[in-house]
Amino acid sequence: MKRTWHLLAGGAALAIAALGWGAAAQEAPATYIHAGKLLADPASGRVLERQTIVVRDGKVAEIRAGFVGEGDVVDLADSFVLPGLIDSHVHICHENGPNDKLRRTVQTAADLAIDGARYARITLDAGFTTVADMGEENDAIFALRDGIAAGKVPGPRIVAAGNALSPHGGAGDPAGYRPDVGHLVRRPSLCSGGDDCRRVTRETIHRGADMIKIVATGSVLADQASGLGQQFADDEIKAIVDAAHALGRRVTAHAHNAAAMNAFLGAGGDSVEHGTNLDAETVKLFKANNAWLIPTLLAGDTVTRWGNDPQSFLSPAVRAKALEAGPRMLQSAAFAHKHGVRIAFGTDASVSKHGENAREFSLLVRAGLTPLEAIRAATVNAADHLGLLSTIGSLAPGKAADIVAVRGDPLTDVTTLQHVGFVMKGGTIYKK
Numbered sequence: 001m002k003r004t005w006h007l008l009a010g011g012a013a014l015a016i017a018a019l020g021w022g023a024a025a026q027e028a029p030a031t032y033i034h035a036g037k038l039l040a041d042p043a044s045g046r047v048l049e050r051q052t053i054v055v056r057d058g059k060v061a062e063i064r065a066g067f068v069g070e071g072d073v074v075d076l077a078d079s080f081v082l083p084g085l086i087d088s089h090v091h092i093c094h095e096n097g098p099n100d101k102l103r104r105t106v107q108t109a110a111d112l113a114i115d116g117a118r119y120a121r122i123t124l125d126a127g128f129t130t131v132a133d134m135g136e137e138n139d140a141i142f143a144l145r146d147g148i149a150a151g152k153v154p155g156p157r158i159v160a161a162g163n164a165l166s167p168h169g170g171a172g173d174p175a176g177y178r179p180d181v182g183h184l185v186r187r188p189s190l191c192s193g194g195d196d197c198r199r200v201t202r203e204t205i206h207r208g209a210d211m212i213k214i215v216a217t218g219s220v221l222a223d224q225a226s227g228l229g230q231q232f233a234d235d236e237i238k239a240i241v242d243a244a245h246a247l248g249r250r251v252t253a254h255a256h257n258a259a260a261m262n263a264f265l266g267a268g269g270d271s272v273e274h275g276t277n278l279d280a281e282t283v284k285l286f287k288a289n290n291a292w293l294i295p296t297l298l299a300g301d302t303v304t305r306w307g308n309d310p311q312s313f314l315s316p317a318v319r320a321k322a323l324e325a326g327p328r329m330l331q332s333a334a335f336a337h338k339h340g341v342r343i344a345f346g347t348d349a350s351v352s353k354h355g356e357n358a359r360e361f362s363l364l365v366r367a368g369l370t371p372l373e374a375i376r377a378a379t380v381n382a383a384d385h386l387g388l389l390s391t392i393g394s395l396a397p398g399k400a401a402d403i404v405a406v407r408g409d410p411l412t413d414v415t416t417l418q419h420v421g422f423v424m425k426g427g428t429i430y431k432k
C-alpha cells in the first residue's frame with residue numbers, strides 16, 4: 001500500500017487516509033461501461049438490463065446493477081453487450097486465392113507476419129478478441145502472437161499451433177513444384193513414422209506452439225488428387241497425441257474422414273476441425289473424450305461456392321474435393337449437434353476473408369444450434385476448448401475485459417453479430 005498517511009496530522013485524518021485515500025491511491029482508474037442489455041455469461045444465457053461493467057487494469061472488476069460511475073464512462077445504453085468473440089480456427093497470416101502457389105515461393109515469414117498484423121486488426125475490429133491459429137509458418141505466427149501480447153501491434157490474443165504436422169506427401173506438404181524449388185516451400189513439420197512424428201511434435205512445442213494441429217486426412221485446398229481419406233497412420237497419430245500430452249499441449253486434428261477421426265479420438269485426441277463425414281462411432285468417441293468439434297461451416301460454404309463457379313481459381317483436383325466435402329460439412333455438424341457433441345466456433349478464415357468470421361453464426365443456426373448455442377460456441381465453449389476458460393469466454397470479476405457490443409438482439413437474430421460496433425480487448429478500446 002502506498003504510504004501517504006504520514007503527511008497528514010491527526011488520528012481521524014490518518015484513519016480516513018488509510019481506509020480511503022490509501023486504497024484509492026493503489027487502485028487503477030476505472031472505466032464504466034453502461035450496457036443496455038448484458039449477456040455476461042453465455043453459459044447461463046441470462047440477459048440483464050441496465051448494467052455497469054467496471055473495468056480496471058484490463059480486467060472486469062465488478063458488474064453492478066444500474067448505470068453507475070463517472071469520469072471514464074462508455075455509453076452502450078442502446079446496445080447488446082457480450083463477451084469478446086473467439087474464433088478457434090483461423091490462418092491469420094494469409095488469405096487463400098489464385099496466387100497461392102506463387103505466394104509460397106516469394107513470401108518470407110516476415111512478409112507473412114506483416115500481412116498477419118493487417119488481418120489481425122481486421123479480425124479484432126469484427127469483434128473477435130481471441131483466435132486460434134491452426135497452421136502457419138512458425139516464425140511468422142509466433143512473432144505476431146508475441147507482438148500482440150506485448151501490445152506492439154493491435155490484434156486478438158492468439159493461441160498458435162505453429163506449422164501443422166502432416167505426413168510427407170500429405171495435405172500439408174505443398175505439391176506441384178519443381179523438386180529444386182519444392183524443397184524450399186516444404187515445412188519443418190512433416191513427419192513419417194512414430195519416432196519421427198514424436199520428434200516433430202516435440203520440436204514444434206519447443207519452438208513455441210501452444211497447441212498441436214495435425215493434418216490427419218486429405219484437405220480440400222491442397223493441390224493434390226489424393227482424396228480426403230486418412231493420411232497419417234494410426235501409430236503416427238498415437239505417437240503425436242501422446243508426445244503432445246506429455247508436454248502439456250492439446251492436440252486437434254484436421255479431418256474429413258470418419259476412420260481418421262475415430263483413430264484420432266481413440267488415441268486420445270482433444271478436438272476435430274471440420275469433422276466432415278463423421279459417423280455414429282465418431283459421436284461416441286467425441287463423448288468418451290469430452291472432445292470438441294469445430295465445424296468450420298464458413299469454409300465449407302466458401303469452397304462449395306468456388307466449386308460451383310466455373311470461373312473460380314480451383315484446379316480440377318481441388319474442385320472435385322470442394323464439391324465432395326463442402327456440402328457435407330453442414331450435415332455432419334447437424335448430426336453431431338443433434339447427438340450432443342460439444343461444438344466450438346471456428347471458421348478456417350483464410351479460406352473465407354478475415355473479418356467475415358461472424359458469418360459462421362448463421363451457418364451454425366442452419367445446422368440446428370439455437371442463437372444462444374451458437375454464441376456459447378464462440379465464447380464459453382471456445383474458451384474451454386482452448387484451455388482459457390479461467391480468463392476469457394464470459395464477463396465476471398477477474399476475467400479479461402474482452403467486451404463487444406451490437407445493435408439489436410443476437411439471441412433472436414445472430415446476423416447482428418456481423419456488425420459489431422464496439423470492441424474492447426484487455427481493457428483497451430479498439431473500436432467505438
Ligand SMILES: [Zn+2]
Nearest residue numbers: 089091134348
Ligand atoms: Zn484450416
